[in-house]
Amino acid sequence: MFGNLGFWEILLIAVVVIVLFGAKRIPDVMKGLGEGIRSFKKGIAGEAEPTDAKPAKKAE
Template sequence: MGLSIWQLLIIALVVLVLFGRGRISEMMGDFGKGIKSFKQGMNEDDQAPSKPAAQIEGHAKETPSATESQPAERSDKAG
């Protein structure tokens, strides 16, 4: 028991009435663009990078916390 040609035509007609011809073609275009960008992303992942990524060097600025703002006592004081 499957769908006959008449049932498929009625479903297609209802879809066209609900969404309109322009909206369906717009959705299909967006769908095609999505597939294209997905394939490009997969191809970029397959390619090995020719040089390693640049690393940021240097120290991050640290903000003093409440416990560090008071002078700490050092156990190795001379005197």
């Protein structure tokens, strides 16, 4: 999954993420990342996302 990254490289990346975002914001960042990945996979698979918007009226 992580390719050629070893333990120390993954640990360094984790420390940088904690320093940049802070420990309190990491769950929000990961949630947004997960939603983005999920949306990307749906887009690649060709699934349309449901929209709540109503169709636009025809111009007169």
